[in-house]
Amino acid sequence: MNTFTINGEPANSFTQWLTEGIKQTFSSKDFIYMPSPEENVKLVFHLTDNENPRPFRRHSQATFVVSIIVADEYPADIHKEAYPYLIRTLANHLMYVVHTKEETEIYFLTPEQGRYSITFASGQSDEDTFGKIYERLEPLALSRLVINNDYYEDLPEPLWEGDEVTGSLRDSGKKLDSLNLLPAPFPLEEVLTERDIRHLNKLYGIGGLSYGNLSARKDGSNFWMSASGIDKSNMNEVGKDFLYISGYDDEKKSMKVSIPPKIKPKRASVDAIEHWMIYREHPDVGAIVHIHAWMDGVEATQFNYPCGTIELAENVAELVSKSPDPGRTVIGLKNHGLTITGRDLNDIFDRIEGKIIPQVPMH
Known part of the structure; x- marks a missing residue:
């Protein structure tokens, strides 16, 4: 059952219109509205105080x-000004809504630093807007x-002390850094209280981003x-x-991680399920690199599914399978x-050298 709710009270007539339109549209699309947040509600629209x-x-x-933020003027830097709201509200997604007399623009931001927007001219039909x-x-x-x-x-x-494969990962991590392909981790401690960080760690095991x-x-x-982190x-x-x-437990939806005894381990990257699917299906894939950058002419997923979801993993694995050479795509x-897949990590870096575009296009 797909359930949803709206948490918080609209601050003005525009926010009232926005939330009522969301409520009517999702209710008409097989989502069941819950007047108050239930423990297992699937989707929450969280009205946030700026x-x-x-x-x-x-x-x-x-x-x-x-989380939904409504503003009446455009920010100088949408990512710098809006992204902290996403983190502070512990949200999966942020709608940063800029409402003026002439138009309304909605920026959608993701924890992976993805960003895209939709613009609606004044007078545009509600059906088109909320659709x-x-x-x-x-x-x-x-x-x-x-x-x-x-x-x-x-x-x-x-x-226990690693091997030639971990050595190649160590060298490749330094190479990513030298290519300026490792964005600085987001400083959670600068925007979250200790209590919120504990909650985030308890719910998702996240201690850093x-x-x-x-x-x-x-x-x-x-x-x-x-x-991770x-x-x-x-x-x-x-x-x-x-x-x-070392594996994936489909029933528990959990990655299997082998570790040395008597060690407090870090968590696996949320993309581990995606890598596991690719390795399982393609014996010729020897290495995988994921970066927040772009290259011209690449086949892309239809939706920006969140990291760590079965849907993203399946979508990427399917595109790898359809490529002319899954082992090098x-x-x-x-x-x-x-x-990016390759025979090994050196193969990947040799192929992408000079072709990387630092800015990911947003659609």
Whole structure:
């Protein structure tokens, strides 16, 4: 059952119109409106106070939160001014709405730093306006997260200090940094209280927010991958910087991670499910790199599904399968970045050298 609610009270007549239009449109599209937030509600539109933004404290990982900010003038830098609202409200998505007499522009921002916008001229039909909002959000709101980890202290002792594969990951992380392809991790502690950081860590296991990742196959469908929330230009320790992904539990929707004994591990990257699907289906793929950048002429996903969702993983894996050479291809993630496969990490860097566009196009 697809349920949704609107949390908070409209501050003015425009916000009243906006929320009522959202309510009517989603109710007409097989979503069931819940007058008050239930524990397992699927989608929450969270009206946010510009001066005092507070999080909607979801109880379930499956709850998709869209925070809404309404402003009456355009920001000088939309990302710099709006992105902190996304983080402060612990949202999956942010609608930053700029409403003027002439037009209304809605910026949609994602935790992966994706951004795109829709502009509506004054007098445009409500049906068209809210239809486009629904079209943007529905695929994302119904996507399914795979971000849990099951740890097993069964990593073979010869791998406790790493191997030639982790060595290649270490070198490649430094190479990403030298190419300026590692955006600085977002400083959560600057915009969140200690209580909110604890809540975020409890619900999602997130202790930091960094971007991009890389992996390399060890054997079969097992692979080494950079951990979540780390400085990928300085990876050294097995279980903390390098994680050995040994499988996926479909019933629990959890990644299996093998670690040395008596170590407090970092979490696997949210993209581990995507990498696992690709390695499982394509034996000729030896390495995968994900970056927040772009290349001309790449095949791209239709929707900007959130990282760590089955839908994104399946979409990317399907495009890899359809490419002329799945073992050496570049797939675009809409409003997000690139997933690149190769025989090994050196093969990937040799092929993309001089072709990377730092700015991801937004649509």
